[in-house]
Amino acid sequence: MLLKCSGWACMRLISVSKARGGNPVAVNDPEHFAIEFMICEDCGDNFCDLCHAPGTRFRAPRCASCGGRLAPGKRLEQLSGRPRPPAVEHLRRGVELVESERPEDALAELGEAIRLRPEYAAAHYWRGGALVQLDRGAEAVDAFENALRHNPSNVDALYEKAGAFARMERIEDAIDAYDRTIALQPGFPAAHLNRAVLVLDQDRDAEALAAADHVLALLTAGRTRGGSTYDAASAHSIKGAALVKLGRFAEALPFIDYAIDNGLDSWNDYYNKAYALDRLGRTEEADLARGISDSLREA
């Protein structure tokens, strides 16, 4: 049997086997499989041996999500099917409600989870998510900070806090929060890319260019963590935009074209393309790109 690890962006599968010493395939491939793991006695999340806190001789390690006690993986059978504490049930419903974009109802469930268990990091985090949906940015920032107080390594809470600051146009605070996110998870493409968009807006063009190049290098080296489908396209888009702003028009075009071919349709990419082509005297092609940009912008 294979279980998912609940550690942040952990791609290792937890192999549970009756075989002595563990499933041999898993034992021989520790990059992709874990044999040793722990289970949260309360929320039931599993954590591979690289993802849970160590704990001490006198105190069992705690679950990063709910603060519950972690038990050794060999107790899996014994712990499965056990009823969840009410706080965990409220969280589960709260998450479902956030995901189906019913933030008001979600707040009620998550508030109850927090009332029952004030140290519930995941409940604070999801409460932040509901507040973001309601456009209550300042309160969302507070919620993410509460999540971080109970779980300082909560990458998502830091990342979402940065996004909330950016939407409130508190740009320096947003950049600072992205910096902290990157310090925690240097391979997280979205943190680098969103930060780069902000610094590009601040006319820190060379810095944005360096950030885009850095993400492209991480992708090439396979050293990203928590990546998503459009990271490469976004990095090309930002690199193209930065090169245009730096007046390096011919150099910018292939990066913009890559973003157009591999990313989501963005008026901005076509706009940058039109601008670069104009400056290179390629008026007809520029008009074509501008037409597409305008129609995407209106859509």
Ligand SMILES: [Zn+2]
């Ligand atoms: Zn837990």
Ligand SMILES: [Zn+2]
């Ligand atoms: Zn893990």
